[in-house]
Amino acid sequence: MAKIAVLGCGWLGMPLAEHLVELGYEVNGSTTSLAKLNLLETISVKPYYIDLENDKTEYLDLFLDKVDLLIITIPPRMNEEHPTYSTNFEKLMPYLQRNNVNKVIMMSSVSVYAPNKEIVTEETQQYSREKTAQQILDAEQVLLSNSFVNACILRLGGLFGPDRKPVHYICKKAFLDNPELPVNMIHLADIISFTTAIIQNRFQSDCIYNIVSPKYKSRLDYYTQQANENNLDLPPLGINDWEMARKVSGNKIAVYTGKDYQY
Template structure:
């Protein structure tokens, strides 16, 4: 079996790699940390130290892509530098990184690219969102993600599927911890748009095994309680101070649907109750 290359073996990429291995795939995985190479290898992942910047790539990128049919790009925009100064609008660091990567993909045997994006490309709009909704990002990361989506989708040398995940949840990760005890929180009636790590992995598996390329999918659980209901219940479960919401103004926000994942891709969500 040909390799699958995962660019970015972090919070999602590492368990994804382990799951693919369990299901009979061969996996190449990249990291920017030399300390992680040994642990990746011990798991059966063919490890590579690869780092992208806006002008060059450090590491054996050709070997990382060689022999792979599918590339999963799973790296965040990371628009903050070492000094925590956010990039200016004119410094499209993430876009330039992917522009630097694309020629290497073109020269390789990669046929399919899966780009892990975000529902932030839709912006802070009000109403129901589907894959047919025209994205209107209002953050710098959202704008750069959308531009990268376009760069990859419009390249004729490979097929690209875009996977726009909502807020990421896992056993070691829940946003309720950040809102615990806070007051005057806005939009108490706005629905949440989260997805569990297990479903992120499951959807990616389904895309690969069904060869669902040249598509755009929203990756959001069909579980949409209000912000107040969800964060209050989670604070109780985690024994955290309860958040306090402001009801003086109408709630606004988006409801993101993943019906296409269920109807077109045929995926059944595992974690409906987050």
Template sequence: MNYNRISILGCGWLGYPLALDFLSKGISVKGSTTTESKIETFQEEGIIPFLFTLGETKDQIYKDFLENSDVLIINFPPKRIPNIIEVYQKQVQSVLPYISKTQKVIFVSSTSVYQNTNNEVSETLQIEPEKESGKAVAIVEKLLQDELGDRLTTLRLCGLIGYDRLPGRFLANKKEVLNGDAPINVIHRDDCIGLINAILKKNVWGEIINGCADHHPLRKDFYMQAALKISLTPPTFKKQDKIAYKIIANTKSKNVLGYSYIYPDPLKLI
């Protein structure tokens, strides 16, 4: 890996263990958080901490956060608020002027940008997001692409699971849940970290890449088994003549990055 200094914008559920992984490889890591109580933990682990909220901070903090970094990883989702599109766009725009002309960027995006096609979808699909969160992410993808060009790689991750994110809790006790016969799209956190490392190791830039487990069990099978596994009441699913879904293809991540998924079968994670 030729990148010795990395800044992670958003050291939360994914960003923090990603930072620890980089540190174990001898990489210097700057990590941002909006939570003051995390600063001491970052320092103890060796992460150079930065406390700020995008759009509400002084220019010098952005400069210090990005100074001398080879790669910036933008890793925070849009907040579920009424003006989600406007706010998310402004948050990312606030840091763009401080990215140097030589820095590479990985944008941790989401497969929420894809519309339901009742078929497999790949990175070549002309995206038409259906939810506001997906629209917000799609706009930021374009914003970054227009600004950074081939210095940007966008990693579209599907539903994040693993460790304390136990899927059995998500739908436990719920009744008449829709789309029980739809295939699911999930990815384990370890595979998210693996994909980011593969992008850096292979020096893959100017690409859009999906991250998703190989297998896509039915929603009802996955969430019923997951709830039972942790002794919760499984959900019930409504019978429907029509369902809406998409199957996220991960072929490009394997071919371009040479990546083999650690957790290819979500049912084996339960």
């Protein structure tokens, strides 16, 4: 693969695009912010203004021209009265076919899984009934059910890394709820590392991988480490609602790529 398009150059998409440029790939990047167009150029990513939700798609054909792989990093909107997430994926399909782009990586989320007493793997079929989780599952199916597209779905844990530290939010709360429940987190560097490994290894079609760090036993374990690193004090511990427990395994992608989690 020589040319890659990253749809959604935000907190995850922009550093991923920059890393791919550093590896020698030609990279197109999209944004819904006109102010970010120049910023993308400064990291040698060819910028395009694309907003699927508002039908700003006049540059989509140019964005996908001669592209070998599309990476989708756009998240769903929370609490939409009329969800648009999977519809946005459907809008992409004719453009992919017209430009013969059949390899797609989608950044999804482990939030699609329902609480479970067992370890959750990619084979688990119990899914959350939350509206946002259903939106994400519907978007996954747009890709997985299309006979033209060879999709790789990466279900990410809770995101953390530079400029994204959930511990700051937790420290403002009255209590650290569910301190003993399992935690499912993933650092930006690990997402980039595993995504790059998938691109550089043989691309598998219609595959699903969880990307979740194995290094944290519980919410208290994770937030204590983060509080210490950031010189913060955690709030008092709240109660544990074990009906909400869900431990997701990210081992499959580590085995496939031969890479270890850094964080």
